[in-house]
Amino acid sequence: MVRCSNNLVGILNFVVFLLSVPILAGGIWLSQKGSTECERFLDKPVIALGVFLMVVAIAGLIGSCCRVTWLLWTYLFVMFLLILLVFSITVFAFVVTNKGAGETVSGKGYKEYRLGDYSNWLQNRVNDDKNWNKIRSCLVDSKVCSKLEAKLVDVPVTNFYQEHLTALQSGCCKPSDQCGFNYNSATNWTKTAVTHPNQDCQLWDNAPDKLCFDCQSCKAGLLDNVKSAWKKVAVVNIIFLVFLIIVYSVGCCALRNNRRDGSYSRTYGYKP
Structure with missing residues (x-):
């Protein structure tokens, strides 16, 4: 049987x-x-x-x-x-x-992300240059910031600040609010002459393949997605x-x- x-x-x-x-x-x-x-x-x-x-x-x-x-x-x-x-x-x-969560920014529709808020194991993965170079290449290829720029073309700064950006868009496609840069478009900002304690401010570049892809905030945004x-x-x-x-x-x-x-x-x- x-x-x-x-x-x-x-x-x-x-x-x-x-x-x-x-x-x-x-x-x-x-x-x-x-x-x-x-x-x-x-x-x-x-x-x-x-x-x-x-x-x-x-x-x-x-x-x-x-x-x-x-x-x-x-x-x-x-x-x-x-x-x-x-x-x-x-x-x-x-x-x-x-561990880890985005921080609400007063008067803004999006959150900002800090790498130190996430677990040490995850931080070590993205702080490894070899790993990050591969991830960075993928982020550029995915056109996450190009799509944001196309979506918000000609949007005034007041409207931009009310946008609900994703963790990657907030961390990689714009400078931190602490930098105090002047808004031109979603991915184009004019640097000010003020010295900023946030090192990400010095790394910002308006070039589409640079932006804030090397910033700690971009790594934190990625980790929030991973989480x-x-x-x-x-x-x-x-x-x-x-x-x-x-x-x-x-x-x-x-x-x-x-x-x-x-x-x-x-x-x-x-x-x-």
Whole structure:
């Protein structure tokens, strides 16, 4: 008799196999069609994830449906490691994103961001020149500031100050309010002769590929985006973790069935 748990493991892994196909295809598409370094940077992790899910799903399918006990053992071992990995990543994500938030500016519709407000681990990642040069290139390629300039063309300063800018727009596309620069447009400001304690004021440049991309505020704006994204990913990870635990539990039942059927086969010469 075909065991219910074996069938359920087979069905769940067939679904995982189907999901792995578009993931793998997406990674291959990125490697071939990615127009920027940032897009191509994602291709290898996506391909690796697709291949991993496909191999694990196939192992689960064969191990449960064909009663290959050693393959099911391997499948459950990998699943156990995956559960530990997802759990660790989820805890880590909550720990490193528990600090940092934008500061409200009086009379302005946007917030400003300070790098020192975020966790030391995140700060170290963006303060590394090699890392930041890659991130900076991606930000320029994404045209986050060019799009802001096009959206707010000919907008007077009073209207600009009421705009609800994103963390990246606020941190990378304009100088800090502390600088006291004169507004020309959303991404064009005239520096004043006053010496400013905020070092970002000295780094500001009206060139579209410079602006405040080297400022601490830009790094802080990026980290605020990362914080928001990681919190969402952590919630998804919790749901995924519950799914993995259910699959693992059902897989353990299927393994027990395989071993029991193997015992019957050796004793009576047939499988029930």
